[in-house]
Amino acid sequence: MEGKEADRPACICPGGMMNMVTEELMEEVKVYLPEAHTDARKMAELAKAVYARGCFENYGVPFCMTVEAEEMGAIVDMGTRIYEPHVVKYVINSVSEFEKLSPVDVKKGRAKVVLDAIRILKEETEDVPIVGNLTGPVSTAGSVMEPVVFYKELRKKNKEAHAYMEFITDQLTAFGRAQIAAGADVIAISDPSGTGEILGPKYFEEFAVTYINRLLDSLQKEKMGTIVHICGQMSPVYREVDGIHSNVLSFDSVVPMKEAREHLKSRVLMGNVSTYALEFADQEKVKTLTRGCVKNGSDIISPACGLGMKSPLANVQAILACLKEV
Amino acid sequence: MSAKEVLLKRLSDGVVDMEEDDVAEAAQEYLDAGYPAFDGIMEGLVDGMNRAGQLYEEEEYFVTDVLLCSDAMYAGLEILRPYLPEEAGETKHKGVIGVVEGDTHDIGKNLVKIMLETAGFDMIDLGRDVPLRKFVDTAREEGAEFICMSTLMTTTMGGMQDVIRILEEEGMRQQMKVMIGGGPVSQKYADKIGADGYSQNAVEAVKLAKRLLNITNDGLGMR
Numbered sequence: 001m002e003g004k005e006a007d008r009p010a011c012i013c014p015g016g017m018m019n020m021v022t023e024e025l026m027e028e029v030k031v032y033l034p035e036a037h038t039d040a041r042k043m044a045e046l047a048k049a050v051y052a053r054g055c056f057e058n059y060g061v062p063f064c065m066t067v068e069a070e071e072m073g074a075i076v077d078m079g080t081r082i083y084e085p086h087v088v089k090y091v092i093n094s095v096s097e098f099e100k101l102s103p104v105d106v107k108k109g110r111a112k113v114v115l116d117a118i119r120i121l122k123e124e125t126e127d128v129p130i131v132g133n134l135t136g137p138v139s140t141a142g143s144v145m146e147p148v149v150f151y152k153e154l155r156k157k158n159k160e161a162h163a164y165m166e167f168i169t170d171q172l173t174a175f176g177r178a179q180i181a182a183g184a185d186v187i188a189i190s191d192p193s194g195t196g197e198i199l200g201p202k203y204f205e206e207f208a209v210t211y212i213n214r215l216l217d218s219l220q221k222e223k224m225g226t227i228v229h230i231c232g233q234m235s236p237v238y239r240e241v242d243g244i245h246s247n248v249l250s251f252d253s254v255v256p257m258k259e260a261r262e263h264l265k266s267r268v269l270m271g272n273v274s275t276y277a278l279e280f281a282d283q284e285k286v287k288t289l290t291r292g293c294v295k296n297g298s299d300i301i302s303p304a305c306g307l308g309m310k311s312p313l314a315n316v317q318a319i320l321a322c323l324k325e326v
Numbered sequence: 327m328s329a330k331e332v333l334l335k336r337l338s339d340g341v342v343d344m345e346e347d348d349v350a351e352a353a354q355e356y357l358d359a360g361y362p363a364f365d366g367i368m369e370g371l372v373d374g375m376n377r378a379g380q381l382y383e384e385e386e387y388f389v390t391d392v393l394l395c396s397d398a399m400y401a402g403l404e405i406l407r408p409y410l411p412e413e414a415g416e417t418k419h420k421g422v423i424g425v426v427e428g429d430t431h432d433i434g435k436n437l438v439k440i441m442l443e444t445a446g447f448d449m450i451d452l453g454r455d456v457p458l459r460k461f462v463d464t465a466r467e468e469g470a471e472f473i474c475m476s477t478l479m480t481t482t483m484g485g486m487q488d489v490i491r492i493l494e495e496e497g498m499r500q501q502m503k504v505m506i507g508g509g510p511v512s513q514k515y516a517d518k519i520g521a522d523g524y525s526q527n528a529v530e531a532v533k534l535a536k537r538l539l540n541i542t543n544d545g546l547g548m549r
């Protein structure tokens with residue numbers, strides 16, 4: 001995490017957008033989604049199971065990326081056992097209406113559920129890093145209003161868009177700081193809607209990088225690891241991505257690890273075992289991909305994206321098993 | 327350059343430059359000058375949108391840019407379309423498009439819809455988080471020839487396969503082309519679930535739809 005040499009790469013899956021819960025895992029411990037999205041005890045038990053069953057070497061909560069939006073007033077459908085929660089009703093129609101959003105109150109609602117789950121994990125476990133997850137600024141901004149309008153207004157109402165992003169980032173900061181206070185060892189920020197492919201280099205830097213960095217910089221410094229996951233191709237934006245202040249950068253499987261390593265020589269990179277292979281291929285294929293990630297310069301091995309709920313547990317466990325073999 | 331050509335260029339450039347207001351103004355001036363709406367659409371607006379699509383392919387433009395270009399194009403269309411002559415007998419190829427159940431990421435889908443409409447297809451947009459059966463039901467009711475599905479999440483990809491299964495159960499698979507796309511989706515996945523095609527982006531989607539439906543380039547026009 002601090003870029004130090006270890007005997008083998010760690011194998012982690014942060015949670016949040018990077019879901020690590022599968023149907024089989026839920027069956028094994030008899031704790032299920034969607035209930036665990038709203039119940040701190042269940043959330044903590046599912047997070048514990050991920051480690052206990054040899055999937056990943058960390059705990060992580062929550063298992064979705066709708067907590068922040070919901071606390072700001074969006075209506076969220078909690079999904080099912082296999083579909084993750086998603087926003088069904090936005091709060092505002094334009095960036096200029098952001099004052100209508102409720103500020104995130106970490107003492108209430110699902111923000112509190114997440115914090116309670118972190119506290120349970122902190123109290124009842126030791127030596128396993130607890131990852132608290134935040135939805136990235138651009139993705140959060142595009143979760144409380146129609147993202148197409150949001151993207152257009154980055155250009156059309158540039159000044160208001162910045163004021164809106166500042167507000168959003170302040171809410172995420174409050175939630176992130178509370179997660180650290182509750183016991184999170186690492187904060188992972190996933191910003192799937194803030195991609196270079198959608199925004200282009202100029203707006204990626206102006207909105208995604210700027211506010212991710214503002215968020216990172218306002219989290220407590222002491223003993224904290226930070227991970228930032230960006231989706232999509234990096235080729236248009238490697239220079240901008242290198243400007244992100246996190247300890248670790250994580251990419252999805254469209255980014256060849258070798259290419260990322262070449263462009264980001266001094267960075268700690270995390271990734272990127274195809275979640276498609278994890279769901280549909282076999283253990284041997286997963287092991288081959290895992291070895292490929294290590295060989296091509298990944299420092300922390302993880303799934304490239306959130307796991308499909310129907311991924312066989314044996315496939316998921318194959319990543320860590322493979323790393324232990326080496 | 328003739329006066330008409332000047333206006334056509336202004337329409338096309340306005341779309342490329344995302345100048346919604348100027349496109350609307352130019353469209354009005356073009357009509358007032360008595361030029362045919364059809365040329366204004368095809369040689370002005372659609373030309374501009376195709377140039378924007380080209381810039382997108384070259385990674386000069388990105389998704390947000392193309393969305394703003396399309397706003398400009400639609401602003402012009404709204405003004406010109408009512409003045410198109412009625413042509414009997416000409417039907418457009420119809421498709422159903424949507425984001426599969428469980429997923430609400432629709433930027434990519436919107437882009438594909440825009441480019442297909444630009445290319446002259448009649449697209450019925452079911453939006454996002456679309457119940458799987460609705461793809462099939464709508465395609466049947468509307469007499470569509472193809473279904474486009476997208477998702478950005480691994481968790482919801484399986485729904486695409488279910489739609490193909492429903493088509494088979496309903497005996498509609500033979501006459502319906504199925505195209506898929508989205509972040510985690512690949513040609514390999516398309517082959518696995520028996521979809522007719524996969525496209526990586528909106529520009530490719532247009533080529534794919536034309537190929538699947540055996541459409542040559544001159545057979546289409548935006549109406």
